[in-house]
Amino acid sequence: MPASDATWLAPRTSLTGSRHAVSSGHHLASAAAFAILEAGGNAIDAGCCAGIALAVLHADEVNFGGVAPIMIRTADGQVVTIDGLGVWPRGIPADLFVREHDGTIPTGLLRTVTPAAPDAWITALRDHGTMTFGEIAAAAIRLASDGFAIFPLIAEGIAARQAGYRRWPANAAIYLPEGRPPRVGERFVQTDLAATLQAMVDGEQAAGGTREAGLEAARAVFYRGEIAERIVAYHEQHGGYLTREDLAAFRCRYEPAVVTRWRDLELLTCGPWCQGPMLAQALLVLEAAGLDGLDHNSADYVHLVVEALKGVFADREHHYGDPAFVDVDLERLLSPAHADARARAINRERAAPGLPPALFGESQSLPAPSRLDAPAVVGEGGVGGEAEPKEGGTSYVCVVDRWGNAFSATPSDGASTSPVIPGTGIVPSLRGLQSRPDPRHPAGVAPGKRPRLTPNPAIALLDDGSVMPFGCPGGDMQVQAMLQVLLNRFHFGMDLQQAINAPRFSTWSFPNSFAPFDYLPDRLLVEDRFDEPTLAELERRGHVVGRWPAFTRDAAAVEAIVRDRTSGFLHAGADPRQPASAIVG
Template identity: 35%
Template sequence: MPSLPPFTTRPEIKGTFGVVTTTHWLASSVAMAMLEKGGNAFDAAVAAGFVLQIVEPHLNGPGGEVPIIAMRHDDTAPRVICGQGVTPAGATAEHFAQLGLKTVPGTGLLPAVVPGAFGAWMRLLRDYGSMPLASVLEPAIDYAENGFPLLGRVVSSILPVAEFFKQEWPSSAEQWLVDGAAPRPDRLFRSPAIARTYRRILAEAMLAGPDREAQIERARATFYEGFVAEAVDAFYRKPLMDSTGERRAGLLTGEDMARWSASEEATVSADYAGYRVHKCGPWSQGPVFLQQLALLEDVDFTSFGPESAAFVHRVAESAKLAFADREAWYGDPAGAEVPLETLLSADYNAARRQLIGEQASLEMRPGLKGGDARIAAIMALAGSEPTIGPGGGEPTFAPLPEVEGDTVHLDIVDRFGNMVSATPSGGWLQSSPSVPGLGFSISTRAQMTWLTPGLASSLRPGVRPRTTLTPTLVTRDGKPCMALGSPGGDQQDQWSLTTFLRIVHYGYDLQRAIDAPQFQVRHFPASFHPRECVLGRVLIENRFSPAVLAALRDKGHDLAIQDEWALGRVCAVAVRDGMLHAGASARHMQGYAVGR
């Protein structure tokens, strides 16, 4: 008699028509509806992306950003659509020095960058999609106008800052408070100002005539050159409180927005175990996933289990080396020389692999000449400037318990084999004040730059800050076969990598791999203000056995035991065995996979 399959929190979704997974059930339902109406995976992604802005406003918004990896079924390789906006022309190290700042604030107006999400979704829809703009925007507008069930985590993000909003950010109080207080969870909540903004953009788009592409371009221009840019420009000239405890004006202007447009570029990729893994470039943290794979290439995973101390140790130690290189060398190639070819090379990683021993490393060890000096400069700044007032840079505030998972994610594959992976973020309702008349906040991604000159991720005007956002698309024999990703700041590529390894080496299906116990290292300066670092720290869910935890402590790991389902919000889709598959994390009790 065959044994029963392992228990999972929900079934792995299987179908042939199309499958969708996102971090919110409403976005997943909307994306599936687009497929049912005849749209392709890219139409569905755009519709889901706009809905996620409405229903997870504490984790992303219309003023945020998004990196997208997309592959048509007949493409020879996936492509990146970069929706990471650049720093303003006035964002110079000299300006911040005049303000007496050592690091870029985490909240307020100063850390703003050009909001790139709208432009990226428009480019995806225009070049890869097939449906009219009105069709993909209407679900988000409907939820904003008529209401959606408000997540308890949204309310938890508003509660600690309700008084702060009333005193310092009145436009946010108008947008997010109900009768002067935080809204109640699980009740219908409306965002009428955002609905009006999108309806006005849509009305402007219709003036371009019946041509679909002309409408999309008109909508893009309306956002970056029309009334949206004008409202942002006017609002950012007025000083408002930020995380330094001071009131400061912003640097973002309408001209900065008009100069920017979403770009398309090749992925960075590497072969592993018969797959080719595709990531965004070093303006993201994406290549750390590839560096970790290169460091793990010689590991015999069959010699230990997927939830063993040996598994955790090898993955954690590879992460420490890869992230040390991220800190030393990653940045926007438009503003810094990034030796990525060397960092991903076989010879380099063969030498780096020798640094992984049986005991946990308590050092930051970048490779290449000059790496140690860069790390020393960064470590001197990490956590050096205290946070005052509205919390740290990540979308959580000081009075809240630490929450892992700071953005949203989606993966979709349709019946044709078109596949897309995207990680929208930024414009969190807690991170910067809502722009009057628009109803949404602007990304504070510039906090991920350093004010020390000469680093790969130093603040430079007009370049992309190194983001944590990092979708993944995997090909096999030149065809898209898997897409996955997760919210979670610096943890995104750690959780996704662990999930990927369990699928590839242990035969886990998507849902089992997503449900499996998770862990992560904190062995590098956080990308979010105040950018603290805890060498040797490993956060680990308490579903790992006591014997595994004891073995890891014996190896010198500084374990911070987390709740059973605390870490990771991975989503994934795959194509195999003639079917489409999808899974979504049960953590936070809101992600959902759907398909038929």
């Protein structure tokens, strides 16, 4: 349809500036980051500021003690990733969940891995930032201690998961003040979280010396000092496995970005310890299959993208895991031969029935996913409409500064399926819910091993020197939404915000990343902005079509910035599917 007739152009338009830009999952986090930029901080300072603020503002979806994978591209072209992901405690038996929990990962302390986000923010600041922890955490401390107005997304999330919060008094005290979920417009205060952050600032200030020494002192308060002692004491008293040694020894890992050429750009993703390389794989499969001549969001286009994604999700299921424990043959997975094989396996007239097979190296011990008869609604942590919604999680922030540094981060972890440590305001990372209970699985449990993470920040680098950091919340929807935005922008030529606003679709024909790993073969969900003939044609091809409301957060919420090297301008977009905000200057 002509661009002027597209109803999805309405919600927002791209913002353009010439100095610096930030886009994040909440306007107050973006405002805090922009203030850092205006004060002379760089993209890393501002991104860390927003990331910690999101742990306050999206308190039911981002936890300061959770995960925070980060990608940084400095102005001189250096690219680094910081995994921001914890590991299973050293003392946990690999077969614990198979042997004692009937192949499930139960709610509570047993899903705890080492909290990684505090170290991730401090590592990024130490090595690439210019400011102190106290400077970049000030906004989060104020928002936590003074409170902020409850907005619909957090009100709905807490209300939906209130049964989980009621399990533990410390969780209920924060998330259910007055014994009920907070209502839109009420003030939401997190006094203990403010105290935790302030204790780290106090440790930094007491250290004296260099900025780096202060940052290490702030970190030590969390991993070796009073916060660590509270975490460990609670685990010792309640049957957890996290120890002083686990916390003291933990450091986030620097790992090279996965660099993939697609047309006139290089796509930078994190490694297969998360689902990031899937995005590159999907682009390569679609390029091999051929996109030319397909109308945007036509039945032919949606079918092809969905079938390509099914094959890539199969590769994730059979191959992706912590490379320190699993031999992930990324060279083969990202090869033209593999992309061609996946493309050739697509039937243009018929949907593949469920998860496609592995094309190489399939583990004989990997069980086939069991089919699930479930409602056609899928949310962040799995299938919606059940008696008990799954754990919520994830937000996103990207920043580009006046010098050309780019920052992309996807902080995450909720607080409804594991206990808040009393007096801290945090849940040590419950990301173990993304490991498979069977240690034989590539993403299976093992002491010291990272769960396979869904959050996956990315950056695109164009041959003309332009840069685009982008990402989103959304669990297994993340790669699907990021792929569609990339194609909208660089294949269909849309304006950045148009590319974000456009209607989305999704496949769920694979085991979900979150325990209990729901599997919905043939399920195709679309936002309620597709025409009836398109949906009828998709159903004729064998897709089981369900509908999301228009602009639903379940379709993920992509934020992005483009630094256009040719014009010198920065263009920023924020997804109307959540209270996201972009600010440019």
